[in-house]
Amino acid sequence: xxxxxxxxxxxxxxxxxxxxxxxxxxxxxxxxxxxxxxxxxxxxxxxxxxxxxxxxxxxxxxxxxxxxxxxxxxxxxxxxxxxxxxxxxxxxxxxxxxxxxxxxxxxxxxxxxxxxxxxxxxxxxxxxxxxxxxxxxxxxxxxxxxxxxxxxxxxxxxxxxxxxxxxxxxxxxxxxxxxxxxxxxxxxxxxxxxxxxxxxxxxxxxxxxxxxxxxxxxxxxxxxxxxxxxxxxxxxxxxxxxxxxxxxxxxxxxxxxxxxxxxxxxxxxxxxxxxxxxxxxxxxxxxxxxxxxxxxxxxxxxxxxxxxxxxxxxxxxxxxxxxxxxxxxxxxxxxxxxxxxxxxxxxxxxxxxxxxxxxxxxxxxxxxxxxxxxxxxxxxxxxxxxxxxxxxxxxxxxxxxxxxxxxxxxxxxxxxxxxxxxxxxxxxxxxxxxxxxxxxxxxxxxxxxxxxxxxxxxxxxxxxxxxxxxxxxxxxxxxxxxxxxxxxxxxxxxxxxxxxxxxxxxxxxxxxxxxxxxxxxxxxxxxxxxxxxxxxxxxxxxxxxxxxxxxxxxxxxxxxxxxxxxxxxxxxxxxxxxxxxxxxxxxxxxxxxxxxxxx
Numbered sequence: 143x144x145x146x147x148x149x150x151x152x153x154x155x156x157x158x159x160x161x162x163x164x165x166x167x168x169x170x171x172x173x174x175x176x177x178x179x180x181x182x183x184x185x186x187x188x189x190x191x192x193x194x195x196x197x198x199x200x201x202x203x204x205x206x207x208x209x210x211x212x213x214x215x216x217x218x219x220x221x222x223x224x225x226x227x228x229x230x231x232x233x234x235x236x237x238x239x240x241x242x243x244x245x246x247x248x249x250x251x252x253x254x255x256x257x258x259x260x261x262x263x264x265x266x267x268x269x270x271x272x273x274x275x276x277x278x279x280x281x282x283x284x285x286x287x288x289x290x291x292x293x294x295x296x297x298x299x300x301x302x303x304x305x306x307x308x309x310x311x312x313x314x315x316x317x318x319x320x321x322x323x324x325x326x327x328x329x330x331x332x333x334x335x336x337x338x339x340x341x342x343x344x345x346x347x348x349x350x351x352x353x354x355x356x357x358x359x360x361x362x363x364x365x366x367x368x369x370x371x372x373x374x375x376x377x378x379x380x381x382x383x384x385x386x387x388x389x390x391x392x393x394x395x396x397x398x399x400x401x402x403x404x405x406x407x408x409x410x411x412x413x414x415x416x417x418x419x420x421x422x423x424x425x426x427x428x429x430x431x432x433x434x435x436x437x438x439x440x441x442x443x444x445x446x447x448x449x450x451x452x453x454x455x456x457x458x459x460x461x462x463x464x465x466x467x468x469x470x471x472x473x474x475x476x477x478x479x480x481x482x483x484x485x486x487x488x489x490x491x492x493x494x495x496x497x498x499x500x501x502x503x504x505x506x507x508x509x510x511x512x513x514x515x516x517x518x519x520x521x522x523x524x525x526x527x528x529x530x531x532x533x534x535x536x537x538x539x540x541x542x543x544x545x546x547x548x549x550x551x552x553x554x555x556x557x558x559x560x561x562x563x564x565x566x567x568x569x570x571x572x573x574x575x576x577x578x579x580x581x582x583x584x585x586x587x588x589x590x591x592x593x594x595x596x597x598x599x600x601x602x603x604x605x606x607x608x609x610x611x612x613x614x615x616x617x618x619x620x621x622x623x624x625x626x627x628x629x630x631x632x633x634x635x636x637x638x639x640x641x642x643x644x645x646x647x648x649x650x651x652x653x654x655x656x657x658x659x660x661x662x663x664x665x666x667x668x669x670x671x672x673x674x675x676x677x678x679x680x681x682x683x684x685x686x687x688x689x690x691x692x693x694x695x696x697x698x699x700x701x702x703x704x705x706x707x708x709x710x711x712x713x714x715x716x717x718x719x720x721x722x723x724x725x726x727x728x729x730x731x732x733x734x735x736x737x738x739x740x741x
Contacts, residue, residue, distance in 0.1 A: 336381025406452030502547030622730025632688025
């Protein structure tokens with residue numbers, strides 16, 4: 143009796159299980175990355191720019207002031223990112239400053255932040271598995287989640303862009319929907335949806351599916367779903383309102399932008415969420431036909447409002463980019479590639495990006511045809527369909543499709559395992575179970591694709607890789623940018639890929655960095671590189687540039703050289719320096735030139 147009284151409850155056992163997987167995931171990622179790290183900031187431009195933004199905030203830039211004053215043409219570029227990500231990172235830096243030396247506070251904070259974010263992802267998956275299939279399903283989902291996190295670059299130390307937070311929020315919403323949580327769970331899902339919308343616009347298609355799923359469940363179930371629909375719609379509407387007031391400066395309350403939380407998203411979210419709240423509060427006792435009529439009315443009102451308030455946001459938010467930027471920049475951005483571009487440039491990655499998501503879609507379709515847990519698989523199929531559709535257009539969507547496919551594929555593995563255990567002598571069942579377990583994780587497809595293209599690695603490959611790291615002529619690391627950092631602050635012209643790193647390592651202003659709101663700065667830099675040396679001088683002086691940071695090995699720079707052999711960049715690569723440029727001491731692969739002489 144005493145032992146029984148002291149035995150852990152199912153919830154406590156599940157919590158211990160989640161913490162164990164979380165600790166194992168964090169330990170594995172830390173051991174595999176931290177001892178070999180050459181920098182404490184992630185390799186992505188957005189990681190460096192986020193650190194610049196956090197530093198500005200810590201230095202006293204206002205909460206509502208998201209202007210990057212050192213970027214682009216004067217007076218600067220208004221960034222579309224959210225302080226909701228800056229604040230926790232800044233808080234960690236301040237906290238570590240209480241007991242760490244100054245040079246270690248950033249490194250510690252940037253290592254801890256993405257590792258901590260693995261926990262909400264695993265908690266959502268572990269809880270969903272427990273509710274849907276018991277202990278075994280929970281273990282399978284946690285294992286699949288750990289593999290996903292380990293193989294993703296979004297949770298590595300130094301990865302401080304906002305995508306890892308969005309992944310955690312999507313995991314929470316999906317877990318609530320498929321487990322038919324109580325009203326508290328749906329209130330949490332509404333807050334998660336509001337937070338995801340406030341952080342960035344990338345999850346908007348998924349938010350639309352989540353809202354539609356809640357609304358359809360209410361229309362189908364009525365009174366039985368009333369408290370859940372009320373909790374979700376109220377939490378979502380109030381959450382968006384709180385974040386709008388708390389992150390958007392009053393002077394921009396009436397401005398509509400399509401790449402971040404603005405009046406357009408705020409108005410439509412609160413209108414749709416508010417109408418669903420009223421309908422679920424007052425109309426849950428109506429017949430199913432009348433409930434669906436209410437949904438049609440809500441959809442019609444919201445749709446008309448969208449065409450009146452934010453018609454420009456109904457299409458591609460990047461459609462207004464200059465065609466020159468689309469050709470020379472956007473089409474070359476790795477995470478903006480379509481499935482066709484991936485197949486053309488990186489065929490070995492097709493499986494890692496798309497195989498698991500497609501597998502999950504097929505499983506959901508097969509389950510629906512068999513009438514197996516219809517509502518759960520319908521919701522997961524809709525979420526997967528939306529994220530996979532986005533991924534076909536832009537590969538960045540795969541971070542959500544590969545996450546969401548964990549739920550239906552884990553349940554498939556659990557069912558196949560049970561079938562195999564019932565008849566272990568049947569080879570067909572064993573092979574099917576093994577094949578599903580191997581084909582489910584995206585990490586397995588990534589490994590298979592690499593082996594397919596490159597074959598088994600040889601010992602000499604590792605030696606060559608180490609030699610390349612040791613002798614690599616980087617243009618934008620701390621060593622290469624040290625001579626530039628020692629110069630008096632001025633405006634620096636460089637390839638867009640180097641802009642974030644120059645802002646991080648030096649006190650200078652940069653003309654170009656790879657952000658769509660910086661069209662003027664990026665176009666000016668492209669014109670400088672493509673123009674003849676005589677014409678480029680006018681662009682340099684018009685931009686008040688003091689230094690040209692030329693990286694001949696940069697991919698975009700090489701494209702400009704190939705495109706315009708008589709352009710400034712091509713002439714510099716050939717060793718021809720115009721008289722208005724004076725070579726400066728340089729390091730690494732970067733060549734510095736002072737813009738001198740008379741205008």
